[in-house]
Amino acid sequence: MSEPVGDTHLRDMLARRAGRMPPEAGREVLAAVREAMRAPKGGIGFALLPVARAGRGSVAPAGWAVAALVAVIAFTVLGGRLGRGPAATGGTTDTPATDVPSGVPTASGPAGAVQRLSAARLALGIADGTLDGRLVLIDSDLDLVPQPCPSPSTAMSCAQPVIVGLEDVRVTWDRELVVSVDATSGAGTPPGLVRAGTLVATPHDGGLVLLGYLAGDVERPLPFADIVSQFLYSRADPLALHPVSGWLIDGVRGCLRTPDASPCPVLPPRITDLEPTDEGFLRSGTAVEVAVSNPASGLDPQQVVTPGPFLVRLGIGRSSCPPDDTTCGGAPTLGWTVVARYDAGATVLVEVP
Amino acid sequence: MTAQLDPERIARARAGDADAFEALVEARVGPMTRTAMAILGREADARDAVQDALVTAWRELASLRDPGAFDAWLTRILVNRCRRGLRRIGVRRVHEIPVEAMTPDDEPRVADPTAAVGDRQALERAFDRLAVDERAVLVLHHLDGLPVADLAAVLGVPPGTAKSRLFAARRALERALAREGGR
Numbered sequence: 001m002s003e004p005v006g007d008t009h010l011r012d013m014l015a016r017r018a019g020r021m022p023p024e025a026g027r028e029v030l031a032a033v034r035e036a037m038r039a040p041k042g043g044i045g046f047a048l049l050p051v052a053r054a055g056r057g058s059v060a061p062a063g064w065a066v067a068a069l070v071a072v073i074a075f076t077v078l079g080g081r082l083g084r085g086p087a088a089t090g091g092t093t094d095t096p097a098t099d100v101p102s103g104v105p106t107a108s109g110p111a112g113a114v115q116r117l118s119a120a121r122l123a124l125g126i127a128d129g130t131l132d133g134r135l136v137l138i139d140s141d142l143d144l145v146p147q148p149c150p151s152p153s154t155a156m157s158c159a160q161p162v163i164v165g166l167e168d169v170r171v172t173w174d175r176e177l178v179v180s181v182d183a184t185s186g187a188g189t190p191p192g193l194v195r196a197g198t199l200v201a202t203p204h205d206g207g208l209v210l211l212g213y214l215a216g217d218v219e220r221p222l223p224f225a226d227i228v229s230q231f232l233y234s235r236a237d238p239l240a241l242h243p244v245s246g247w248l249i250d251g252v253r254g255c256l257r258t259p260d261a262s263p264c265p266v267l268p269p270r271i272t273d274l275e276p277t278d279e280g281f282l283r284s285g286t287a288v289e290v291a292v293s294n295p296a297s298g299l300d301p302q303q304v305v306t307p308g309p310f311l312v313r314l315g316i317g318r319s320s321c322p323p324d325d326t327t328c329g330g331a332p333t334l335g336w337t338v339v340a341r342y343d344a345g346a347t348v349l350v351e352v353p
Numbered sequence: 354m355t356a357q358l359d360p361e362r363i364a365r366a367r368a369g370d371a372d373a374f375e376a377l378v379e380a381r382v383g384p385m386t387r388t389a390m391a392i393l394g395r396e397a398d399a400r401d402a403v404q405d406a407l408v409t410a411w412r413e414l415a416s417l418r419d420p421g422a423f424d425a426w427l428t429r430i431l432v433n434r435c436r437r438g439l440r441r442i443g444v445r446r447v448h449e450i451p452v453e454a455m456t457p458d459d460e461p462r463v464a465d466p467t468a469a470v471g472d473r474q475a476l477e478r479a480f481d482r483l484a485v486d487e488r489a490v491l492v493l494h495h496l497d498g499l500p501v502a503d504l505a506a507v508l509g510v511p512p513g514t515a516k517s518r519l520f521a522a523r524r525a526l527e528r529a530l531a532r533e534g535g536r
Contacts, residue, residue, distance in 0.1 A: 005476065005527055007495065013476050014391045014496040021390035021399060026383035029400055030375065033382075033407040037371050118416060141436060141486070164486070165433075167510055352433065 115348045119166055122350045126169060131203040131348065135297050135311075135340050137214070138199040140164045140352040161210050163199060165352030170207035174293075174339075200241050200311065202297045202340070211297070211339050212313060215240035218342055221309035224271045228288050228336065238315035241339055246271040248299070248306045248338060250292060252280035269338070271310070280304040291337040298341035311340045363420040366411075374411055381424075382407065384497070385431055391492045392435045394481055402434040409434070425506035432489045432507070479529035487522035494519055 114137075117125070125131035144159035161171045201208040216222065221243035250269040270287040290312065292299065299306060314336055357380075365373035382403065389399035389406075409430050417426050480488060493499045493507060505515035 005523070005530060009473075009476065010491065010526075011495045013473060013480065014492055016473075017394060017477060017480075018387040018391040018492075018496060021386050021396060023383075025386045025396070025400060026403075029386060029403050029407070030379065030382045032404050033378075033411070034371075034375060036404070036408045037374070037411055140433075143486075165509065 114344050117348050117350050119350060119352055122166070122348065123169055125348075126203040126208060127206060129203075129206070133202060133204075133297060135342065135347045136201045136203065136208065136350060137218075137347060138163055138166065138201060138350045138352065140166065140199060140350075142199060142210075142213075163201075163208070163210075163352075166208075166350075171201070171210050172207055174209050174211050200340070211311070212239040212241040214243065214311075216243045218243040218309065218311075221245040221342075223273050224288055224308075224310075224312070224336075225273055227312070238313055241311040241313055243309050243342060244271070244312050245308045246273050246310070247276055247308065248290070248292070248310060248341075249276055249280040249282075249287070249304065250301075250306070251304050271308070271312075271338070275307075276305055278305060288336065291335060293337050293339045296338050296340055298343050298346060299338070306341060309342045310338050311342055313337045313339050358421065358423060360420055363414075363423060367414050367417070367420075371411075374414070377423075378407055378410070378427075381427065385427075388428075388492055388497060389431060389435055391496050392432070392485060392488045394477075399435075402431065402437075405437070406431040406434040422506065425503065428493065428507045429509065432485070432493075435489065436485045475533040476530060479526055479533045482529040482532070483522065483525055486518070487525050490515070490519050490522045491526065 122131070122136065141164045143162040143164055145162050146159055161173060163169065163171055198214040200211045200214055202211060203209075215237075222245065224244040224246045227242050227244050248269060248271050249267075252267050268289045269292050270289050272282055272287040274282070276282050293313075359377070362373045362377050366377050385403045385406070386399060389402045390396060393399045393402060406427070410427055413430075417423065480491075483491075490504060490508070493504055494501075499507065501512050501516050501519065504519065505512040508515055508518065510518070
């Protein structure tokens with residue numbers, strides 16, 4: 001049992017704690033701030049590695065080199081902006097500031113660069129639907145506000161997600177995330193949820209659907225096979241979204257398992273670490289079966305080969321039934337699901353001040 | 354960390370006048386370092402958080418619509434920077450507030466001012482177990498003396514919600530203290 005803590009004792013403890021800060025610290029911090037303000041280029045920046053939009057083609061090594069160069073340029077430009085102070089932002093924290101007439105973001109930011117939005121502009125884009133389907137990265141925390149559990153309760157139905165700084169935006173859990181957490185943990189309050197890191201969501205129907213949080217550096221996605229082996233014996237955290245590189249192959253018919261089948265069934269989606277043919281056949285290398293979230297943000301369901309990077313989740317996915325077999329009722333299985341394709345040019349970043 | 358607001362100085366700072374901004378935050382930086390120190394408990398982290406908060410405030414000042422809300426805005430940035438500071442240290446688990454802990458009227462429980470705390474260090478260790486948002490509401494209210502209305506302005510939530518967070522933070526501290534064996 002816990003007992004109340006007296007106000008006086010709490011205040012005394014906090015005062016003692018605060019008192020360990022030397023009196024001159026404020027002056028020293030201010031001097032450092034002054035230096036940072038005067039510096040032409042700040043050390044603070046945000047740049048994401050841009051990649052080509054999804055297409056039948058792929059990102060060749062030369063393409064990566066160009067992309068990396070663009071990233072360096074983007075970093076330099078952003079660094080220059082940040083050092084200039086408030087007047088240089090044109091009265092808004094958003095980018096681009098000049099070519100957006102009504103507070104609604106354009107379909108895509110500058111080629112290959114993540115678009116930065118203020119919380120207010122994000123809310124506007126969510127409300128009028130212009131951001132629907134886009135990937136939104138939010139540098140904030142997740143509050144789980146308790147709510148009365150329905151009966152029978154499920155793991156996530158007892159907590160309402162609220163994004164700190166975006167309290168006015170309605171947030172709902174990704175449906176597949178709910179299935180995964182419920183299946184792994186059973187009823188009760190949601191266990192194992194993490195609030196640190198960059199939250200990932202997608203606007204839908206006037207609100208935000210929470211997909212999870214970034215569990216890696218989206219600028220430097222790891223090969224999918226590395227992630228798979230790394231988490232082979234780990235406990236799944238369905239909220240964690242891992243940035244991975246590779247090519248997603250989906251919708252290819254093949255008779256590898258049952259050569260006499262006619263017509264050949266659609267093979268489960270796979271991610272391969274080496275570029276496949278345009279028709280989705282592996283040249284060499286490895287491929288790991290995945291499920292594809294429905295609908296996965298930034299993925300064209302008609303596309304056979306899609307280059308990454310992707311955000312993938314380890315959780316309870318659908319059974320490994322063939323995608324076109326509607327009668328298959330296999331049990332849910334622990335596996336990897338592609339939640340979104342990361343395209344810097346179609347992604348917005350919201351930094352809650 | 355409230356100091357007298359000079360609207361003209363804020364206007365100049367918003368227009369990019371670095372001297373005006375410095376003058377604006379000069380009286381606030383000391384209290385900010387104390388607040389950050391109380392929240393984070395480590396001097397280096399607290400200095401980083403304040404520095405980062407002030408640089409961010411300088412960059413984002415043009416987006417502040419109501420100059421009268423400068424102090425609440427600045428404190429909010431500081432709390433966010435403290436949160437990031439802890440984030441750098443490591444991933445934290447969500448602190449879950451049990452449903453049954455919420456009273457219908459969300460009234461904070463009145464603590465017994467005469468209750469003795471056996472182990473002062475245990476109280477601080479218990480405080481360190483809290484999430485940064487919980488620490489922040491306790492520090493802002495009990496150390497900086499922010500009333501619930503001002504706390505709500507800093508958190509950007511209605512006063513009822515601020516009150517409820519204060520209550521939840523207090524309960525979390527009590528539970529943490531119980532785990533420390535201090536209660």
